[in-house]
Structure formats: structure tokens, C-alpha cells
Amino acid sequence: MIPFVDLKAQYHSIKPEIDAAIQGVLESCAFTLGPDVVELEKEYAAYCNNAFAAGVNNGTSALHLALLAAGVGPGDEVITVPHTFVASAAAIYYTGATIKLCDIDPVTYTMDPAALEAAITPRTKAIIPVHLYGQMADMDPIMALAKKHGLIVLEDAAQAHGAEYKGKRAGSVGDLAGFSFYPGKNLGAAGEGGMVVTGNAEFNRKVRMLRDWGAEKKYHHELKGFNMRLEGIQGAVLRVKMKYIEKWTEMRRDAAGRYDEMFAGSGIETPVQMDNRRHVYHLYVIRTAERTRWIEELGGKGIQTGIHYPYPVHLLPAYADLGYKQGQFPHSEKAANEVLSLPMYPELTGDMQAEVVEAVKAL
Known part of the structure; x- marks a missing residue:
């Protein structure tokens, strides 16, 4: 049998490190967020050549909270592609915005900039290009259209850890980016996990509040937030895997x-x-x-x-x-x-x- 993916092979190659990392979290009892998540956020932001990263519970939440942090909501349109995992569209739906679609380039399977331009209307607020299968979308024309129309660009980088476009890392080109750490991803957790990466301090602040019930300090809820925090064990596992x-x-x-x-x-x-x-x-x-x-x-x-x-x-x-x-x-x-x-x-x-x-x- 030749498996489609072999998670056991990866685990056994670094088993002592993974086991020690998990044991460390169990001993510290820092199960939700905690020091490993804080350090992972710094390390992953640096890996993406960007300023900020905020750990969340999965990649879908990363897209959802990134849109909310950018001010997307009812009455807005967000453009993405039909050839993607459903989460790209679901994240738009969760904000109350309208999902608008444009076709892909048949060679790269990523957003066709010409089709994107034709889909933009006065109600368009944001664009979600999907970096599919490990290759980034054609970002220069996408960013040029965003600048022309005053639009937010959210990279769906769930399959693009470490991918590059003209020397720029996934997660460093758009206004924000959402990553998934689903176990089968190139950087996979021991369960679910996600990350929002951005160079915008206010977007980062809002994502951090939204993931933790809309509060910066306990019981002081400034925003209508969610319970979407990254677990400490996942942070610890991902920090080990970041080395590889x-x-x-x-x-x-x-x-x-x-x-x-x-x-x-x-x-x-x-x-x-x-x-x-x-x-x-x-x-x-x-x-x-x-x-x-x-x-x-x-x-x-x-x-x-x-x-x-x-x-x-x-x-x-x-x-x-x-x-x-x-x-x-x-x-x-x-x-x-x-x-x-x-x-x-x-x-x-x-x-x-x-x-x-x-x-x-x-x-």
C-alpha cells in the first residue's frame, strides 16, 4: 500500500521532540494559548516575513476573523474562486457579507486576475485569492486591482506554508493571510489549528480580541467575539515542526x-x-x-x-x-x-x- 499521505512517518521521525513538547504543556497546564502559542506566533510571523501572527483554532476561523478585523460585514461583497475548499466561501458567509465568485486560471488553478476585475462592483470590500495546492496566486495584478478600488486582500494560504511569489512569502503580500494547521498540511498540528498573519497592528489587535470573546482583559468585552483560541498543545507541537x-x-x-x-x-x-x-x-x-x-x-x-x-x-x-x-x-x-x-x-x-x-x- 502506498498511502496518499503518511502522518505516522513524520511523527516517528521526530517522536521524542513531539512527546517532550506535549509533556511540557501537560506539566505547565497552559492548555489554552499560553507561552508556546506566544512563541509560535513570533516564529511564524518571522517565517512569513511579516510583523504579526495570531493563533486561532483552525484555518476557517483564521479567514473568518481576518475578514471581521478588516471591517467586512453585511452589505459588502467579497470575491473568491469556486475551485477551493468550501471554507473559503463559508468564512465570507459567516461575516454576513455576500459571496461573489470569479473563475480560475486553468494552468495554475488560482484566481484569474482578468476574471477578478470583471467581478468587482461598488459593493466589493475584499478579495480572497486562494493559493492552491502549494502555489501562490498571481498577486501583482490582484494587488494592483485592490489598490485601484480600495479593497482588502486576504490571502487564503491554507495550502501554501513557505510558498513564494517573486521572492515574497505567502502571508506577506496581502493585507492579511489565513493559514491552516490541519494535520495533513505542510505544517500540521496534532489536531486543529490556524493562524492570521498581517503587517497591520490594528488588524492583529482585533483578531486577538475576536478569538478570545472580544476582550483584551478578562470579562471586559469590547467586541462581540468568539471562542477561537489556539490550544497550548498545538502551539507546542507546531513549534517543534517549525524547525523542520x-x-x-x-x-x-x-x-x-x-x-x-x-x-x-x-x-x-x-x-x-x-x-x-x-x-x-x-x-x-x-x-x-x-x-x-x-x-x-x-x-x-x-x-x-x-x-x-x-x-x-x-x-x-x-x-x-x-x-x-x-x-x-x-x-x-x-x-x-x-x-x-x-x-x-x-x-x-x-x-x-x-x-x-x-x-x-x-x-
């Missing part, structure tokens, strides 16, 4: 390079890393019009695969009320029907990849 994030990223990039070489000349449509970006390969995504058959046959050979994502947001029953119809976002719809994620994680070996590639070529 660049090593693991390069291992992912090496694995992607091996896949590229093995698939060369096969006709298989493989990921494209744009010249001005550092792809961190959270996922290695190929395309096929025969996905169902491929999944079944690869599974029969003991090779696990995934689909990210099988349904665009506008065709999900939960968001039918947006009023979009099939055919409105052709690139997103085509991708949703064809994308197939192959096994990808730092510990993936060349021999395992050779077996995957041989099986794919035989389909």
Missing part, C-alpha cells in the same frame, strides 16, 4: 521533481510551477477525463489518491442560493471534474513514486 518545515518543503519539492521526470513524455498533465513562484507542493495534482476509472484501478493496485476538489463552490447544494448556474465558471468546473491528487509527502521515496508512475502510465 524548510527541510520538509525541499523534500516535497524534490519528490515533485522526481514525478515530473518520471512523467516526462507520457502525455500526463502534471503541475506547472510558474517561473516567478516557489511551489511547495502541498499536493501533486494531475488531470484526467477518466478520473473515476483511474481511482478505482490505482486503488486496486494499492495506491491511494485524492480529489481536491470534486465540486466547485457554486454547484454545492449549500451555496445554491448564490444564484450561479452550471457553465458560469468553465475552468473551475473542468478542473473539478478532472483533477486527481497523487501521493505526496516528504517521506515519499523514489521507489514508491516509480510504482505510482508506472501504474498511472498503464491506465
